Amino acid sequence: MTKNKWVLMAITSAVILATMLYGASQYSALPATLVTHWGVDNQPNEWMPKALVVYGLPLLMLAAHWLAVGTTYWASSRGKSAPRFERITVWIIPVVTVVIYVATIRYALGQAVNIRLWAIAVVGAIFIVMGNYLPTVPVSTAHQGWVGVGYHVPWQVKNPAGALKAMRVLGYVMVAGGVLMLVSLFFPPVVSVVALVLLIAAMIVVMPLSYRWTTRTDK
Known part of the structure; x- marks a missing residue:
């Protein structure tokens, strides 16, 4: 990795670990066990010991962060780099950690938190x-099976234009699915579940289509 990537990795890792400071500051006021999972109806259904949540959750998210970013940077080193997409990827887990962690602590303190929202x-x-x-992720055919950054297919890319089309379609599906999930917040919880299932199903459908587009050799 380049120096800038190491610096960004260090900053984002620090953001994740910094959440412990908030949990530690509220530690004495927290109950012995904290809710760590809620159903679609906002009702808690799983609990964990306080210490494991306050200190263990950030460490778990940090490990996931290193794995996700490391995989992305490794994929980038095998093909063309996509700096903007990589920066987004690096910040996803830190942002998710801050939101999840703060919401969990505030809920445990008895404050009103709409977890579903x-x-x-x-x-x-x-x-x-x-x-x-x-x-916007560039297509790379220099290594078998790799298309762009972090988008892996188990077949050889023979048609860069088709690969780019596959990436574009997947991007449209993700944007449309994200909007649908936000809209679902105005409806009963079951609608959010349906929206997520539809999004995952649509992304799965793109895979066989991408096989046809990326392996076709235009004459």
Whole structure:
């Protein structure tokens, strides 16, 4: 990785770990166990020990952050770089961590927190932002199976134009799905579940289409 990437990695990692300061400052006021999962109806259904949430959750998110960013940077080193898309990827887990962590602590303190609102809003926003920038990711055929940055297919790319089309379609699907999830907040919780299922299904459908587009050799 370049020096700038190491610096950004250090900053984002610090953001994740900094959430512990908020949890530690409220530690004595927190109950012995904290809610860590809610149903679509905003009702809690899973709990964890206080110390594990306050200190363990940020460490878990940090590990996930390193894995996700490391994979993205590794994919970038194998092909053409996409700086803007990479910067978005680097900030996703830190932002999610701050929102989830603060909401969890505030809920445990007895404050009114609409978990569904925050969860759907963050997920929807991520899909919209990533989908918006995904079509700008350059296509690379230098290594078998890699298309752009972090978008992996198990077949050889023979048609760069088709690969770019696949990325563009996937981007449109992600943006449309993100908007649909945000709109679902104005309806009963089950609508948010349906919106997420439709988004995942649409993204899965793009994969076989991308196979046809990327492996076709135009004459």
